[in-house]
Structure formats: structure tokens, C-alpha cells
Amino acid sequence: MSTTDKATTETPDEASPASAAADSADAAAGAQLSTAPLEDSPTGPAVGIGVIGWARWFWRQLTSMRVALILLFLLSLGAIPGSLVPQNNVDALKVVDWKREHSSWVGVAEKLQLFDVYSSVWFSAIYLLLFISLIGCIVPRSWQFVGQLRGRPPAAPRRLDRLPAHTTWRTGKTPDEVLAHARTVLRGSRFRTEAGEDHVAAEKGYLREAGNLIFHVALIVMLVAFAWGQYFKSEGGKLVLRGTGFSNTLTQYDDFKSGTLFDPDDLPPFSFTLDRFDATYEMTGPQRGTPRDFKAYVTFSDGAHGTPQKREIQVNKPLEVDGSKVYLLGHGYAPIVSVTDPTGKVIFKDAVPVLPQDANLTSTGAVKVTDGYKDKDGKKEQLGFNAVFVPSFAGEGMGTMFSQFPALLNPQLMLNAWHGSLGVDSGLPQNVYRLTTTKMEPFKDESGQQFKQKLAPGDTMTLPNGAGTVKFEGIERWATFSVTHQPGSGLALAGAIAAIAGLAGSLFIQRRRIWVRAVTGKDGVTVVEMAGLGRSESTKLPQELAELAAQLHQQAPTASDPVEETPEGERG
Numbered sequence: 001m002s003t004t005d006k007a008t009t010e011t012p013d014e015a016s017p018a019s020a021a022a023d024s025a026d027a028a029a030g031a032q033l034s035t036a037p038l039e040d041s042p043t044g045p046a047v048g049i050g051v052i053g054w055a056r057w058f059w060r061q062l063t064s065m066r067v068a069l070i071l072l073f074l075l076s077l078g079a080i081p082g083s084l085v086p087q088n089n090v091d092a093l094k095v096v097d098w099k100r101e102h103s104s105w106v107g108v109a110e111k112l113q114l115f116d117v118y119s120s121v122w123f124s125a126i127y128l129l130l131f132i133s134l135i136g137c138i139v140p141r142s143w144q145f146v147g148q149l150r151g152r153p154p155a156a157p158r159r160l161d162r163l164p165a166h167t168t169w170r171t172g173k174t175p176d177e178v179l180a181h182a183r184t185v186l187r188g189s190r191f192r193t194e195a196g197e198d199h200v201a202a203e204k205g206y207l208r209e210a211g212n213l214i215f216h217v218a219l220i221v222m223l224v225a226f227a228w229g230q231y232f233k234s235e236g237g238k239l240v241l242r243g244t245g246f247s248n249t250l251t252q253y254d255d256f257k258s259g260t261l262f263d264p265d266d267l268p269p270f271s272f273t274l275d276r277f278d279a280t281y282e283m284t285g286p287q288r289g290t291p292r293d294f295k296a297y298v299t300f301s302d303g304a305h306g307t308p309q310k311r312e313i314q315v316n317k318p319l320e321v322d323g324s325k326v327y328l329l330g331h332g333y334a335p336i337v338s339v340t341d342p343t344g345k346v347i348f349k350d351a352v353p354v355l356p357q358d359a360n361l362t363s364t365g366a367v368k369v370t371d372g373y374k375d376k377d378g379k380k381e382q383l384g385f386n387a388v389f390v391p392s393f394a395g396e397g398m399g400t401m402f403s404q405f406p407a408l409l410n411p412q413l414m415l416n417a418w419h420g421s422l423g424v425d426s427g428l429p430q431n432v433y434r435l436t437t438t439k440m441e442p443f444k445d446e447s448g449q450q451f452k453q454k455l456a457p458g459d460t461m462t463l464p465n466g467a468g469t470v471k472f473e474g475i476e477r478w479a480t481f482s483v484t485h486q487p488g489s490g491l492a493l494a495g496a497i498a499a500i501a502g503l504a505g506s507l508f509i510q511r512r513r514i515w516v517r518a519v520t521g522k523d524g525v526t527v528v529e530m531a532g533l534g535r536s537e538s539t540k541l542p543q544e545l546a547e548l549a550a551q552l553h554q555q556a557p558t559a560s561d562p563v564e565e566t567p568e569g570e571r572g
Helices: 017-030 050-062 064-080 078-083 092-101 103-111 114-119 121-150 175-186 206-230 489-508 540-555
Strands: 002-005 165-173 191-196 199-204 235-241 245-246 253-260 272-279 291-302 307-312 318-320 324-340 344-350 365-370 382-390 412-420 440-442 454-455 461-463 469-485 512-518 526-534
Touching: 017 253, 050 121, 064 078, 078 114, 078 235, 092 103, 103 114, 103 165, 114 121, 121 199, 121 206, 165 540, 175 191, 175 199, 175 206, 175 526, 175 540, 206 489, 235 245, 245 318, 272 324, 272 469, 291 324, 307 324, 318 526, 324 365, 412 469, 454 461, 526 540
Parallel strands: none
Antiparallel strands: 002 165, 165 526, 191 199, 199 512, 235 253, 235 469, 245 272, 272 291, 291 307, 318 324, 324 344, 324 469, 365 382, 382 412, 412 440, 412 454, 461 469, 512 526
16 A cells, blocks of 8 residues: 655646546546635636626625735724824813824824724725625625535546545455445544445535634624724713712713713613722832722612612722623722811811822822802902822921822821912813912912911811811722723624634634545456545645545455466476
């Protein structure tokens, strides 16, 4: 038994009608090992004559795999500006800052729709063309693949020795016995077999084309999921003080972004109250101050009249409600400040959230007293205080107002005082964490400098000229939550998993055919031929053919050569 891994060719002198028929049979045996669409015959009618011809040509180009890959590349290339230039639907304030810093590029950027990349005309055109191209590639290939599944392995070529992998031997078994054993061996290796007059045809590896189709279908699923998520998504943020609550309505959010087709009525009805927030840090060693665990304890109610339930929200462990997820994003402190007027009446008392500026939670904010204050002359005014809060002050003479540790080891609050108009009645939006002093005047101390004072919890600051007092009552905690609804995320994940599985199948599974022919030779001994043909050249096919031939050889072993008789006159 010998195995070869090469294809023999005929010379021009050997060409004949018989060899032409053999070539036709060989071509049929190797045809359609893939679901790639057949090209137009160069001898057929010209494509491109008239409107219909040009439409056919455009459709052929659009639905070719080459164009689909180009469009996929353009889509990924077109997404780059969306990550480099701020987007209106993500952060409008950053867009304003970018325009101010790059004023010379604003006109070009607006014409190219760089501030709305994912909803721009050119990005949508690429997206839509890719979608159509993939569908146009998949539909005909799917029908073709179904036809191949319903078909049977083709008959064996006349010249099996011309195929890339080939082996032959002689056996004492009859052709029928050999072919019966061949069918058993091939079916045992999960080949689909078809019996011929003097041969058995077998085929295997259909999952390669199935994987190829699954990969392209998965790309369409991912595109649909992406579009679905972009059009119907919603995301909002909310800062919640300990002891206060949040209800999932549009007016409750501090900031909110949504897709084009989002409907506020789609927000799932739920509410929660922040009962407690715990944060632990590394206390000693080189990683001192490193966060170890953040956990928010909430009382959650599902629906307008839901039963209150105790829940925990941690980083990367959100609370899930009807397809929406509540993430814990950040945390900080809120000094409790009370303000009295010159008569001693408390006109303001509240916990004022301040925003962290570094890892040790050095925080800044503003205290705004908008109503109820009158100076000693009875004139109505508004008060404002710039605030710097440090949870762990180093101590007097140990540096400036920067925290040394994120936990409350030595909390201090620095305030400077202003009076006048806060501008909250102008109708223009204001940053609640920043004091607008354009229409305000600072309080002055005895030296004529701006009045400011550092306070520990329980300390009181007396404003100049009998303007009242400010007391640092205590400290509260706050946490920020993000409520996100991404309807296409599950579908996108399924598409990604299917794409990986389909790509693995199309790369590692080989479509191949094997034929076994058994005929009686001129000397009455059965001649067995085995040959294989794959979609592409691979070392796996000759190896597999050799293993199958070895199994068949055990059932139909090589016949011993006949002993030639020596003439009697030549015997010595």
C-alpha cells in the first residue's frame, strides 16, 4: 500500500475525448466545496447595458465579500472621530469646550458632522450599505448551502490517481466486501456516504460552510443590536445623600442621555433610599489609602407600590431592574452647614455635597443661601460660601488644605464668605458646585482681606459686622449612581459568541471528499484505490486518508504476490 500527496497532469499529446470526459468528471467531483457565489460566465451576455445591466453590476459589486470587508473597515475607521471628538449626545459641555479650544476647526467639524458621528449621514450610509451587503452575501449562499446539504456526494472521478492524496493496494477480498467495509469505516468517521457501481463516495466538513454563514449572520445580528441599543438606550446619573431617596423618573436625574427613539414612559418604575454607605481603605503599608471595598446599602421598591427590600450595590455588581442596571459610580462627603441671620434665626441648614478632587477626597463645593436672609439693616441679600473640605487634615503647620487620607480621621472645612446676588434668578443654568461671584462682594476681615475660616465639626464662624454665623454641624455621606438601559446588549453578546464560534468553524474545519474504488484486476485480484480532495491544500487530508486506509486495510489486507513456477528443465 502506498500513499501519494501530489497531482499528476497529462501532456497535450494525451488529450482525447476520453480524457476530456475524465476532466469533466474531475471538475464535477471538486465543484462546490464552498458556498461562494458563482461568477458570471465570461462568454455570457454583457452585464452593464442599460439601467438594468448597471443595476445588476452594482448589486453584484455591493454583495461581494470584497466590498463587505471594505465597508466593515470603513465603519471601524469612521468610528475613530467619535472617540477623539466630544459628542453632543454624550457630553454637550465638552463639545462647547472643544469648540472654544479649537475655534479654527469648528466650521469643518460641523460640516463633517464630527460632533454627531454615529447619527451622521456618512456614518449611517456606511452602516446601511454594510447591512445590505451582508444580507446580499448571505441569502444566496444560504440557499446554496441548503442545496448542498440535500445533495449527495458526487461519483468518483475516473482517474483517482490524479487527486492530491491517493493510495492503492491489492487484496484477496471481493470488490463487494471491500466496498461494504469501506462504507462502515467511513460512516464510523462521520462521513456521509453514497454507493456507486464500483465505488463508495464520502463527504465530510459541512460545518465549515455552516460556520462561515453563522459568522456573517452574527455580524448582522451585532449590527442590529448596535442600532437597537443606540436608538433606544438611556443613561442617567444621580447623586444621592444618605437617608434620601431616588425615584426613576426623568425629573429626578442630575443628568440624562437617551437615544433618538427613547420614550420616557419606558423607564421602569422603581425607587430606592440610600440607607448606608461603607468604604474601607488600606490603613498601613505602601498602599495606604488604596480603596478596598465600596458598598451601598439601599431599601429598594419595584413598582409604584412594591414591597420594600434590602439590597446591596457594589462596584461592578449593579442592581438589575426590568432590563435596567443601577451602578455605583462614586462617593464623597457632604458637610452639614447651618447659617443664621443677624437676629440669630436659622435660615439655612442642609448637607452640601462637595466633589472630590484627588484620591484622598480633597473636595470643593459651594454653599448657597438663596432665600430668607436680611442684613442688619433689613436689606434682603443672598449669601455664598466657597468650600474646601478635607477628611484628613495634616494639622496646623503641616501643609495646605489637602487631605492625607480618604477616611474621616481629621475632617476640616475651609469657608470664605460672599454677599450680594448669586444670579440664580437670571434664568441661566448654574453649576451647583461652583459659586458665581460676578454680582457679589466678599466679606472683609479686620485687615481688609477676604474673610475665611477653617472649621472642625461643631465649630462656628461669625461673619463680620454682625452679619450672622455659620456652623459646621457634621458630615454626611453621598454616593452617585448611574441607571443605564441598553436593550441590545444581550443580543450583541449572543452575536459576538456566535461570530467567534462560526469563525472558529470556518477556520479549523476542512471540507473534504474521499472515494474508495474496488475492481477486479486482470489477474482476478481485487484492486483497491482510495483518494481524497479538499477545498484547499492541507496536510490533514493525506493524514486522514492514510488513517482511513489503514482501518480499511485491516479488513481487506494486501494479497500476497503469486509464486512464479520454475520450468522443470531449469531445476538443478
